[in-house]
Amino acid sequence: MPEQTRLHYQEELANLEQRALGGLDLVVASLDRTLEAVEHKDSELAELVIADDDRIDGRYLEVHQAILTLLATQAPVATDLRLISALLHVMHSIERMGDQCVNIAKVIPLTGHDAPQHSEMVDRILLMGKKARFMLSQAKESFEGRDVELAGDLVRQDDLIDNLNKECFQIAVQVGEDQDTREWAMTMMLVARALERIGDNAVDIGEQVAFVVTGLFREFEDASHPGQATLPSS
Amino acid sequence: MTHGHAKKGAKTVFDLQDLTVRYSGRAAVKDVSMGIHEKEITALIGPSGCGKSTLIRCLNRMNDLIPSAAVEGHCYYHEQDLYAPEVDPVEVRKRIGMVFQKPNPFPKSIFDNVAFGPRVLGLSEITERVERALRSAALWDEVKDRLGDNAYGMSGGQQQRLCIARCIAVDPDVILMDEPCSALDPIATGRIEDLMLELKEDYSIVIVTHNMQQAARVSNRTAFLIVELGADEDSRWGQLIEYDETDKIFTNPSDSRTEDYVTGKVG
Numbered sequence: 001m002p003e004q005t006r007l008h009y010q011e012e013l014a015n016l017e018q019r020a021l022g023g024l025d026l027v028v029a030s031l032d033r034t035l036e037a038v039e040h041k042d043s044e045l046a047e048l049v050i051a052d053d054d055r056i057d058g059r060y061l062e063v064h065q066a067i068l069t070l071l072a073t074q075a076p077v078a079t080d081l082r083l084i085s086a087l088l089h090v091m092h093s094i095e096r097m098g099d100q101c102v103n104i105a106k107v108i109p110l111t112g113h114d115a116p117q118h119s120e121m122v123d124r125i126l127l128m129g130k131k132a133r134f135m136l137s138q139a140k141e142s143f144e145g146r147d148v149e150l151a152g153d154l155v156r157q158d159d160l161i162d163n164l165n166k167e168c169f170q171i172a173v174q175v176g177e178d179q180d181t182r183e184w185a186m187t188m189m190l191v192a193r194a195l196e197r198i199g200d201n202a203v204d205i206g207e208q209v210a211f212v213v214t215g216l217f218r219e220f221e222d223a224s225h226p227g228q229a230t231l232p233s234s
Numbered sequence: 235m236t237h238g239h240a241k242k243g244a245k246t247v248f249d250l251q252d253l254t255v256r257y258s259g260r261a262a263v264k265d266v267s268m269g270i271h272e273k274e275i276t277a278l279i280g281p282s283g284c285g286k287s288t289l290i291r292c293l294n295r296m297n298d299l300i301p302s303a304a305v306e307g308h309c310y311y312h313e314q315d316l317y318a319p320e321v322d323p324v325e326v327r328k329r330i331g332m333v334f335q336k337p338n339p340f341p342k343s344i345f346d347n348v349a350f351g352p353r354v355l356g357l358s359e360i361t362e363r364v365e366r367a368l369r370s371a372a373l374w375d376e377v378k379d380r381l382g383d384n385a386y387g388m389s390g391g392q393q394q395r396l397c398i399a400r401c402i403a404v405d406p407d408v409i410l411m412d413e414p415c416s417a418l419d420p421i422a423t424g425r426i427e428d429l430m431l432e433l434k435e436d437y438s439i440v441i442v443t444h445n446m447q448q449a450a451r452v453s454n455r456t457a458f459l460i461v462e463l464g465a466d467e468d469s470r471w472g473q474l475i476e477y478d479e480t481d482k483i484f485t486n487p488s489d490s491r492t493e494d495y496v497t498g499k500v501g
């Protein structure tokens with residue numbers, strides 16, 4: 001077995017991956033606060049989510065710059081090149097998920113202190129959030145472990161979130177004639193939509209796992225041709 | 235052009251001011267001003283004839299060995315003018331070692347090659363010193379059982395690491411490397427590059443390389459030189475165009491000539 005060379009570069013690459021995937025932890029922390037703010041209609045906590053998004057944006061810039069430097073200075077090829085390309089996508093997804101938390105945080109004041117509440121809708125939204133949070137952890141774990149099967153399972157979980165989103169829509173449609181209640185329901189649909197997008201972003205990360213491992217990029221689920229999933233065979 | 239000014243707190247080991255080197259009156263490199271930082275790897279890149287080898291040879295007065303060579307301007311080493319009349323070039327080369335393009339071991343045993351400098355300088359504890367130098371050059375494990383063998387029996391990559399060990403056996407402060415990997419295969423090159431990254435913890439390193447990617451991989455700062463043509467077609471000399479942190483040079487250079495060179499548009 002020949003001695004390993006370019007240890008410094010390998011270390012830099014591993015460190016870059018850790019910093020990028022660490023961005024998912026930042027999103028989990030932001031999502032936790034966001035869901036708590038939704039549940040308790042806590043505008044102050046929502047403000048904190050908005051302010052703290054700078055940390056996620058900062059991580060994006062940091063990883064982006066490090067990727068450019070590695071590309072320019074180390075000329076990565078093969079698996080290393082796929083990894084770096086994947087991290088660029090992952091970081092973009094992370095940044096988008098952070099923004100979705102901000103989108104939710106921004107509408108929390110609109111739900112008002114004594115706005116009407118339909119617990120069946122709130123419960124579903126909180127459940128969506130919980131599932132999205134779980135997906136983030138699973139996306140990270142699948143990336144770290146280069147586990148295509150685990151990455152593919154994100155699609156199944158995303159379907160559950162999508163179904164909850166559709167249920168919320170039905171509840172909102174049938175929420176009744178009261179103006180305030182309808183406004184509240186519309187606002188809550190924005191929250192549901194943002195959570196549904198976070199699930200989609202987690203699936204995007206899973207697709208990057210498959211790309212790193214197999215070298216082939218395929219969407220797990222094609223939005224323009226629903227039902228024609230191209231899940232990796234496991 | 236940018237001069238790669240020191241980061242806050244970063245110390246310079248060399249400070250070149252308007253350095254010009256002439257061979258028989260004709261300038262090989264003109265008006266170079268730059269600071270070279272301590273415990274960093276500084277790469278000199280540029281097309282053939284840009285004066286990068288001439289420049290690195292100024293840093294330990296190797297050009298003194300060429301009778302027609304003349305140096306103008308200043309080359310300060312730890313604030314001491316290297317070319318001041320009272321400076322002893324032998325002392326300079328003890329502090330500032332050099333590794334050349336082609337490995338050049340002496341036709342002696344591995345041990346004697348590394349022990350050569352310390353013996354000439356009358357240093358003590360030669361055996362310990364040789365082992366330490368071979369370990370630092372990542373060569374000890376490969377040669378410890380055959381220290382008495384002739385160095386010519388080693389592979390090219392091993393010979394080059396032996397030359398690095400020979401250089402560090404006299405406890406230098408700076409290691410100059412003039413195309414140290416151009417005679418080596420990619421694996422041996424990778425080993426030398428790893429070694430350079432380890433050595434910069436203890437030494438300041440300046441490397442001349444034709445291999446731009448090598449400069450990108452290992453160096454902290456990169457200086458880019460070009461060949462400047464005079465009005466009459468006969469005169470040409472090297473000129474420093476840009477000197478900055480390496481990732482800046484390779485991701486967003488300030489000068490379009492640097493950009494054209496690093497992207498391979500012009501050689």
